[in-house]
Amino acid sequence: MIKYAANTFLAAKITFINEVADLCEKAGADVHDVAKGIGLDNRIGRKFLHPGPGYGGSCFPKDTLALVRTARDLDSPLRIIETVVDINAKRKKAMAERIIAAAGGSLAGKTVAILGLAFKPNTDDMRDAPALDIVPALLEAGAEVRAFDPESMDEAKKLLDGITYCDNAYDTMEGADVLAILTEWNEFRSLDLARVKRLMAAPVMVDLRNIYEPEMMADAGFTYSSVGRPWPYGRKGEA
Structure with a gap:
């Protein structure tokens, strides 16, 4: 019970900051500023406040579902956690929709480059990785998908x-x-952006992990979409 x-609780914390990120996009705020501010409160802490495409891996999905089932079996439902599970599942699909929107609203006949397939870096673990929901949705939308991950390809x-x-x-x-x-x-954090721009048919990046800064991407001439952060300089960068 303690592990579950x-x-x-950590899965709920991730889901909370993901929802705050969505609100920040509407409000023109920066989710990283919000996360830093609330993280200064020792009752909350700084960890697990990084927005992204939803949690995955071997523990969080399994343990949230196990706790929900246990609570239902004992006639003591955990409504908050049921909602966390539902939001996380829908978020992965929403991230696919974000990529489709960045491509102009349709992926028919278009190519999507995917960097990263494992649920987190430094592992080959694909269990409940966001890619398992996002990539099929892109294929269903008509995209050709080309992907690379340093460890999880097999x-x-x-x-x-x-x-x-x-390769x-x-x-x-x-x-x-x-x-x-x-x-x-880490190797995706230092891409040669000029080379990336030359290779692509259009310089459009959807950064679901916020590893680049909007200002840098604007200056490099990219149409750039990230999670919970405004576009700089008053210029429209979101696709």
């Missing part, structure tokens, strides 16, 4: 059909109409 409760091939697995990050970008970052691997 602990992991469920595992991904067992779970994701119909996509092209590339490196830049190979995914050849002729791509939109580039989406799903996992915050």
